Amino acid sequence: YQRRVRGSPLLSKMASSSSGPDMKFTIETLDSHAKRYAEKAGSLSGKMSQDEAVKMLVEHDLAVYGDGRFPIEDYLRAICRTPTITFADYLQAVSMAMGDPIDAGVRENFLKLDKDRSGALDCAELGELLDECTSVSQKREQVKELLECMDVDNDGKVNYAEIVKAICF
Secondary structure: OOHHOOHHHHHHHOOOOOOOOOOOOOHHHHHHHHHHHHHHOOOOOOOOEHHHHOOOHHHOOOOOEEOOOOHHHHHHHOOOOOOOOOOOHHHHHHHHHHOOOOHHHHHHHHHHHHOOOOOEEEEEHHHHOOOOOOHHHHHEEEEHHHHHHHHOOOOOOOOHHHHHEEEEE
């Protein structure tokens, strides 16, 4: 699973580089924070207030970033232009506070592809990655392959946690 997805030229469009296997930000960390976020926001597609996100980060000793000199609250305000945040924003803040940030291109490209702002990429949105395909059937096959590889919860969509797992782990 991991090798097949990680080596995919399609996913390389989402990240200019990945941090590799020595990441301090582990798959267990990702799963743990995804679960906590979903409990608070109702789902990974839900949004929460910046204040609630900061409270969650503080509860997990992740209140600062940049060698402990900058409050994570300032970082969230800088990347979010609204008082609510998405799971992609929250996860980026977690990785920053851990001193092992996820490539910002992953978040930015995910948000660009998520045209309906649902917090997950459906078949049509995944298809945007496949513009170079010459035929509709080829594109459909590749979208199906991406879904089979990345859609861990089998809901027919790829959420941000699944994208990060595919690219970074």
